Amino acid sequence: MTTYITKEEVLEQSRIILNKSLYEIMPSDQIEEIERKIYEYKNQRKGYLGELIEWYVFGKKPDGLSQADFNIAGVELKATPLKKHKNNIYASKERLVFSMINYEEIVKETWEKSSFLKKNKVILLMFYLWIQSQSILDYEFKYIHLLDLLNDLSDEDVFQIQKDWEYIVEKIKRGEAHLLSEGDTYYLGACTKAANSRVVRDQPMNRTLAKPRAFSFKQQYINYLIQTKLLKRKTSTDSIFKKQRRIETIESVVKEKFALFINKTDEEILKKLNSNLGKKSKSYKRLIVNQILGVKSNNIEELEKANITLKVVTLEYNGRLKESISFPFFKYKDLVNELWYDEENENMAELHLQLETKKFMFVVFQKVKGSDDIILRKTMFWNFPMKDISKARDVWEKTVDFVSSGKIVKEIVLDKKGKEKRITYFPGMSFNGVVHVRPHGSNSRDVNILPVADLLTGQKSYTKQCFWLNAGYIQQAIENDKDQA
DNA sequence: GCATGATCATGC
């Protein structure tokens, strides 16, 4: 076996597969046997891909399908898939998964001496183009990049990743490993990783069993790395880190920028900002928020790469939140083909994925009685708590059941003006108080095709619908947030 | 007051 001394040598050697596939670099007389093994390994193909790279690119003899480190000369090798977007842009197909989190051991670690950092300080990213149902031997390797986590990433990113790691460890120390969620953190996440959903692990500090999880970079963060580090593109986004004197987390920068304006009316805020923004401006509240953050567009780099959606919400003067929060509309045909958690492909149903990975940054205004002023109440970062995930699943399952059995319209009623109104089977606002299904399109004629025609009306398509987080549920979350008055 | 279906409006 060839011995690699330096990281540069590892990088140099890896280039033999750049713009090629394994098939093109391996001896032809071994292909048949390898293909037989690939068939045998079925859903462990991805692990086998790593092993084949070690063998055919780096000459490291395979030792059977093992969970052994994919590590040469202190470089952690990461073969990870890209997919091609409609506009011919390459994006990461998934999160970048690092090693498993050992719940028992990690609580004794510090960031500086963590097993995570030790193992992943330098990683060789090998991106291949994934194509559905293509053999792993045919994947073409598009980009290879040697990444030194502590030195190649910005100080802010490294600091945020450290805080993410510490947050995850603190949660395990509190005995809440079973409540971990990828959306808890910003760039470094704790993603689920198990052969099937029956696999669970012990955790220290609590007898409740927890799902196995691994550290991972969020998909959005990987995409940011691809764009900036590999393609060297300048991002067309705004940063909230401009003119910061010290290194901070996303959350602390946001809180700091908003601190001066909490409990001030919109007029007072604009005066402080020397802004002449008119109330009639399009998306008035969002523009106020952007001015406070010091950005000119709605594309904010730190929010994008942490998969954070900024939402401006406005409470009534009595504190009630009227508006629920929508997710993208679902295509009925896709919905019924989803599994809540697809063990074989490690895929989640779209709603599940959104709830586990997305974070919200809420900027909360409140109306003033008898005035058209609004008061800025607080900002808060929030993600869906895993304790309620089964409630979301119930709504999703009901919806899938109804759509796949053609039960959409329960009843057609006429209103006072004689206009038809359809009552559906979908789980509505009062189903469980957490998530519900409601229409979301331009109007009722804005439809999507059904997998099974509706039993009552016979129609083959129906008004676009989506999942919503109940307004009352979000209101509770806002009230429970003790961070600011 | 609230649930529910519906639609308008904005930005990409």
Next chain:
DNA sequence: GCATGATCATGC
């Protein structure tokens, strides 16, 4: 043109 943020209308 479309997705989605924002809001309305109706009826109990």
